[in-house]
Amino acid sequence: MVKELEDAPRDEIAVLLDADASAVAGESFDVQVRAAGSILQAYLRRGRRSVLVVNSERPESRKVHSASTDTRRALELLAAAEPTGRTPAHTLLADEASAAARALEVVVVTARVDRPLVDRLVQRALSRRTTSLVFVDAPTFAGVAPAREPALLRLSGAGVAVAVVRNGDDLAAALQGAGAERLEAAGD
Secondary structure, eight states: OOOOOOOOOOOSEEEEEEOBGGGOOTTHHHHHHHHHHHHHHHHHHTTOOEEEEEESSSOEEEEEOSTTHHHHHHHHHHHHOOSOBOSOHHHHHHOTTSHHHHSSEEEEEESOOOHHHHHHHHHHHHTTOOEEEEEEOGGGGGTOOOOOOHHHHHHHHTTOEEEEEOTTOOHHHHHHTTSOGGGOOOOO
16 A cells, blocks of 8 residues: 655745734834835745735735736735734734645734744744744834834744834845845845
């Protein structure tokens, strides 16, 4: 008797845009969208299969395997994204049916870093799955002083590449400042 096993198809990279309605301040969501688009385009230039996941009121995803129609559809999804999400990002990462959870690597772009998300990202990193976080410090877009996020230190300590973007920051420089070329920006 022969049993053939086949891995379920997985995208190499998932870029998860967390469109949490309660975490937006000023133009912070626009910066999240630009960051997600930049990261997605950087991976496409390297020929990496990707999936864009937008965690809005109705989570949507678009697979991007080439710089053609797939890219246009993914960018259209980003352009139409609104901060209407009510489901926490960690829930999508925990759901094995989610494209973000199945991906070999994941980049989360969010303005909210809560304990369940940190736990989920640390768990991925400890299981040797490449994990990155782009934290858009939304309060700085409302004129509030930068937030102190000790959770970001925990993520960095666990091997998660972390980039922090604040109001007035150059997006490409902030993404490259994470010290991980996997977060290299495609530009603004």
